[in-house]
Amino acid sequence: xxxxxxxxxxxxxxxxxxxxxxxxxxxxxxxxxxxxxxxxxxxxxxxxxxxxxxxxxxxxxxxxxxxxxxxxxxxxxxxxxxxxxxxxxxxxxxxxxxxxxxxxxxxxx
Amino acid sequence: xxxxxxxxxxxxxxxxxxxxxxxxxxxxxxxxxxxxxxxxxxxxxxxxxxxxxxxxxxxxxxxxxxxxxxxxxxxxxxxxxxxxxxxxxxxxxxxxxxxxxxxxxxxxxxxxxxxxxxxxxxxxxxxxxxxxxxxxxxxxxxxxxxxxxxxxxxxxxxxxxxxxxxxxxxxxxxxxxxxxxxxxxxxxxxxxxxxxxxxxxxxxxxxxxxxxxxxxxxxxxxxxxxxxxxxxxxxxxxxxxxxxxxxxxxxxxxxxxxxxxxxxxxxxxxxxxxxxxxxxxxxxxxxxxxxxxxxxxxxxxxxxxxxxxxxxxxxxxxxxxxxxxxxxxxxxxxxxxxxxxxxxxxxxxxxxxxxxxxxxxxxxxxxxxxxxxxxxxxxxxxxxxxxxxxxxxxxxxxxxxxxxxxxxxxxxxxxxxxxxxxxxxxxxxxxxxxxxxxxxxxxxxxxxxxxxxxxxxxxxxxxxxxxxxxxxxxxxxxxxxxxxxxxxxxxxxxxxxxxxxxxxxxxxxxxxxxxxxxxxxxxxxxxxxxxxxxxxxxxxxxxxxxxxxxxxxxxxxxxxxxxxxxxxxxxxxxxxxxxxxxxxxxxxxxxxxxxxxxxxxxxxxxxxxxxxxxxxxxxxxxxxxxxxxxxxxxxxxxxxxxxxxxxxxxxxxxxxxxxxxxxxxxxxxxxxxxxxxxxxxxxxxxxxxxxxxxxxxxxxxxxxxxxxxxxxxxxxxxxxxxxxxxxxxxxxxxxxxxxxxxxxxxxxxxxxxxxxxxxxxxxxxxxxxxxxxxxxxxxxxxxxxxxxxxxxxxxxxxxxxxxxxxxxxxxxxxxxxxxxxxx
Numbered sequence: 001x002x003x004x005x006x007x008x009x010x011x012x013x014x015x016x017x018x019x020x021x022x023x024x025x026x027x028x029x030x031x032x033x034x035x036x037x038x039x040x041x042x043x044x045x046x047x048x049x050x051x052x053x054x055x056x057x058x059x060x061x062x063x064x065x066x067x068x069x070x071x072x073x074x075x076x077x078x079x080x081x082x083x084x085x086x087x088x089x090x091x092x093x094x095x096x097x098x099x100x101x102x103x104x105x106x107x108x109x
Numbered sequence: 110x111x112x113x114x115x116x117x118x119x120x121x122x123x124x125x126x127x128x129x130x131x132x133x134x135x136x137x138x139x140x141x142x143x144x145x146x147x148x149x150x151x152x153x154x155x156x157x158x159x160x161x162x163x164x165x166x167x168x169x170x171x172x173x174x175x176x177x178x179x180x181x182x183x184x185x186x187x188x189x190x191x192x193x194x195x196x197x198x199x200x201x202x203x204x205x206x207x208x209x210x211x212x213x214x215x216x217x218x219x220x221x222x223x224x225x226x227x228x229x230x231x232x233x234x235x236x237x238x239x240x241x242x243x244x245x246x247x248x249x250x251x252x253x254x255x256x257x258x259x260x261x262x263x264x265x266x267x268x269x270x271x272x273x274x275x276x277x278x279x280x281x282x283x284x285x286x287x288x289x290x291x292x293x294x295x296x297x298x299x300x301x302x303x304x305x306x307x308x309x310x311x312x313x314x315x316x317x318x319x320x321x322x323x324x325x326x327x328x329x330x331x332x333x334x335x336x337x338x339x340x341x342x343x344x345x346x347x348x349x350x351x352x353x354x355x356x357x358x359x360x361x362x363x364x365x366x367x368x369x370x371x372x373x374x375x376x377x378x379x380x381x382x383x384x385x386x387x388x389x390x391x392x393x394x395x396x397x398x399x400x401x402x403x404x405x406x407x408x409x410x411x412x413x414x415x416x417x418x419x420x421x422x423x424x425x426x427x428x429x430x431x432x433x434x435x436x437x438x439x440x441x442x443x444x445x446x447x448x449x450x451x452x453x454x455x456x457x458x459x460x461x462x463x464x465x466x467x468x469x470x471x472x473x474x475x476x477x478x479x480x481x482x483x484x485x486x487x488x489x490x491x492x493x494x495x496x497x498x499x500x501x502x503x504x505x506x507x508x509x510x511x512x513x514x515x516x517x518x519x520x521x522x523x524x525x526x527x528x529x530x531x532x533x534x535x536x537x538x539x540x541x542x543x544x545x546x547x548x549x550x551x552x553x554x555x556x557x558x559x560x561x562x563x564x565x566x567x568x569x570x571x572x573x574x575x576x577x578x579x580x581x582x583x584x585x586x587x588x589x590x591x592x593x594x595x596x597x598x599x600x601x602x603x604x605x606x607x608x609x610x611x612x613x614x615x616x617x618x619x620x621x622x623x624x625x626x627x628x629x630x631x632x633x634x635x636x637x638x639x640x641x642x643x644x645x646x647x648x649x650x651x652x653x654x655x656x657x658x659x660x661x662x663x664x665x666x667x668x669x670x671x672x673x674x675x676x677x678x679x680x681x682x683x684x685x686x687x688x689x690x691x692x693x694x695x696x697x698x699x700x701x702x703x704x705x706x707x708x709x710x711x712x713x714x715x716x717x718x719x720x721x722x723x724x725x726x727x728x729x730x731x732x733x734x735x736x737x738x739x740x741x742x743x744x745x746x747x748x749x750x751x752x753x754x755x756x757x758x759x760x761x762x763x764x765x766x767x768x769x770x771x772x773x774x775x776x777x778x779x780x781x782x783x784x785x786x787x788x789x790x791x792x793x794x795x796x797x798x799x800x801x802x803x804x805x806x807x808x809x810x811x812x813x814x815x816x817x818x819x820x821x822x823x824x825x826x827x828x829x830x831x832x833x834x835x836x837x838x839x840x841x842x843x844x845x846x847x848x849x850x851x852x853x854x855x856x857x858x859x860x861x862x863x864x865x866x867x868x869x870x871x872x873x874x875x876x877x878x879x880x881x882x883x884x885x886x887x888x889x890x891x892x893x894x895x896x897x898x899x900x901x902x903x904x905x906x907x908x909x910x911x912x913x914x915x916x917x918x919x920x921x922x923x924x925x926x927x928x929x930x931x932x
Contacts, residue, residue: 014812014813014816016813017810017813020806020809020810020813021806023806024802024803024805024806027802027805027806028799028802031795031798031799031802034920034921034925035791035795035925037925038791038925047925047926048926051921051925051926052921054921055917055918055920055921055922058802058914058917059914059917059918062805062910062913062914062917063910063914065809066805066806066808066809066906066910066913067906067907067910067911068903072748072752073748075296075748075753076748076752076753076756079292079296079753079756079757079760080756080759080760080763082320082324082760083323083324083760083761083763083764084760084763086324086411086763086764087324087763087764087766087767088767089412090328090364090764090767090768090771091767091770091771091774094360094768094771094772094775095771095774095775096427097360097415097423097424097427098354098356098357098775100423100424100426100427101354101356101422101423102779104422104424
């Protein structure tokens with residue numbers, strides 16, 4: 001198996017099995033790190049940023065290599081990354097707005 | 110093989126000819142689909158208009174009881190819902206977008222013609238579902254915005270809101286499919302030479318609108334899904350006594366609702382940017398700034414939803430942020446207004462009805478825009494919110510903006526669509542009565558609002574001093590109604606005895622005017638070569654536009670260089686399909702069965718949907734390449750259109766899951782009783798995560814095997830992916846079952862319901878992926894996959910990997926951060 005496999009005539013070339021397996025190894029290691037961080041109580045103060053960085057790294061690896069964004073050019077990257085950014089801003093905004101709400105309104109129930 | 114348009118053989122049948130009723134039911138021709146959208150929108154517009162006039166009859170005088178209060182509520186709810194979802198959007202996108210996108214970009218159809226037909230039939234089914242309350246259960250009556258918790262079953266029992274929820278979910282699905290289709294078409298199917306900065310401004314507006322649809326509608330979908338769960342499965346997403354907050358609905362709704370305003374306004378801007386240059390005989394002033402303005406308006410429109418919610422108490426920081434973005438959006442909008450004025454300035458004007466309506470739009474929309482800027486200021490907005498001032502504002506935007514533009518478009522493009530002219534004399538009457546009726550109806554609402562008349566009010570007391578202006582508004586509404594009656598008569602007369610339209614009756618500037626009126630099914634005998642903006646103008650007159658105008662005005666307009674007629678036998682157009690209609694009927698059966706509590710119909714509907722999807726999958730041997738046109742050099746840089754479509758869908762899904770995840774994070778610590786995040790089983794889920802990650806590895810290995818033609822390993826890796834997917838699903842089923850045994854069901858508390866809905870939806874995505882991959886596996890085993898169809902594997906793989914990355918986020922935010930308060 002060559003490391004670079006032909007996709008289609010006239011189209012971009014995707015990586016081959018060796019690259020995919022290396023990425024899988026990274027994903028396994030990163031997941032193991034996430035689980036380890038979760039169980040190490042000393043790391044609780046930095047749990048959130050560490051987990052977010054690790055998850056973002058896994059996300060990026062899958063998107064870039066398995067979904068081929070690294071190879072498929074700016075168009076598809078734009079079609080994906082723009083809504084992804086919007087989704088991220090939406091999440092952060094909603095969480096912040098409701099955090100404010102929960103701190104300034106009397107609890108119900 | 111690109112060339113400029115050549116004369117066709119003597120008679121080419123138009124897209125309207127042939128096929129009979131079956132031809133229309135099975136059509137996937139974008140122009141016929143557009144005409145069907147038009148017919149359904151005109152039908153629903155009559156409904157919405159009559160409801161509006163009934164509202165005005167009720168408000169004619171104080172203490173009036175022409176309608177019952179319940180009927181009044183139902184009418185203003187259905188008027189808003191109908192006009193937005195079943196009239197304005199279908200007319201702008203389904204009708205005009207569908208008809209014009211391929212014609213203006215030099216393509217023969219949209220990227221996914223069957224998906225396009227499916228969008229229409231789903232939209233029609235949604236309209237029918239929304240109106241079935243006339244027959245059973247009553248009409249929806251909680252306002253077009255359906256504020257929680259008024260829409261909960263406790264406060265609104267019966268079927269009325271059920272029709273509304275299901276109808277809007279189906280309508281939203283249809284719109285997202287349309288957005289996905291348009292985005293892919295505009296990106297990938299433009300004629301050679303049509304760069305982004307040479308696209309007609311209407312295409313620019315639809316490109317950006319499509320993006321807005323894909324990122325705005327998922328928020329509404331999630332809001333409606335929560336409401337559906339509350340009403341059908343007894344969850345408490347919007348019930349304060351369970352610890353939830355009805356404000357969640359407002360955020361989700363307006364996250365959709367304000368971009369929705371621009372989903373209706375941007376195509377209207379595009380229309381005016383086409384009509385004004387044609388009738389001013391000048392190029393559009395400031396084309397690049399117009400294009401950038403559209404992008405900026407769309408971008409900002411996603412950050413202004415909070416100005417609908419100043420009264421809910423979001424805090425000074427949020428109020429300030431939303432106020433600033435709401436004020437900023439006036440800048441690119443102002444750019445557009447001034448560009449239109451500058452285009453008209455010094456032009457050689459032809460005062461047709463289309464141009465009248467375009468100028469009317471600029472005037473009325475500007476008034477609506479100015480009152481909109483007032484709402485951007487939180488203190489001012491607090492005085493105006495929920496008053497008739499707001500009703501005035503949004504009618505100046507949506508009627509004065511969108512509807513005036515639609516009417517302008519109608520007079521402008523009707524000759525191309527029908528092959529016949531509309532009556533100009535009756536058209537002018539239509540215009541002046543519309544202007545008078547519209548302003549009489551809506552301008553006094555500004556004053557009534559400032560005097561304190563609340564919107565949605567059933568009646569008012571005589572001593573409030575609101576009677577005279579309300580009477581004036583009612584008179585205006587009936588003038589407006591009469592204007593629309595003239596409009597319908599004009600259409601009818603045109604169809605029966607209208608003057609035959611030439612190909613280019615207005616001396617147009619864009620490519621659609623290069624085709625016969627009405628166009629043939631294939632649009633263009635040869636795909637045109639684009640040499641600049643205003644592609645048809647340049648083909649007619651060359652690059653020296655001013656000389657072209659001079660020649661036109663002196664009656665010596667040059668015509669395109671003559672060339673030999675071309676053969677059209679080689680043109681391959683996609684075959685009709687019954688599956689879009691059947692699939693939509695299946696969806697309708699599911700919705701109907703769910704509402705009337707008849708689960709056999711739901712199961713039958715689901716069966717019809719599944720069989721239709723399978724039927725569509727195997728309908729064409731080329732696996733969805735029904736629109737592939739070897740003559741058409743794609744503008745996508747060689748990327749398969751299906752790949753762009755799948756990526757667009759994935760982009761939309763990002764917002765879908767973001768809405769679900771945000772809700773989980775907001776709600777997970779608000780439960781008033783029952784178990785919380787500590788119940789989650791980290792070791793089991795870690796194993797599931799590992800399995801799903803490895804399934805992604807197997808998926809790419811399957812793709813690599815397919816791409817190099819290795820059939821044996823293709824089957825092994827695909828089979829492995831399916832197996833790992835199934836193991837993941839079994840793990841999830843075990844996890845859910847164990848939670849239920851431990852006392853945590855769907856409705857136990859806010860944590861459980863937001864957890865089950867989020868993780869359950871992800872599981873449903875995995876299940877769909879497993880089915881998709883299983884079909885590919887069967888195709889591989891039977892020898893029907895192989896190297897030539899590697900893209901089919903790649904598309905399934907993209908979806909599968911997306912499901913994987915969503916799980917990466919869920920695993921982190923839901924499971925691993927369980928012990929972090931507020932995270």
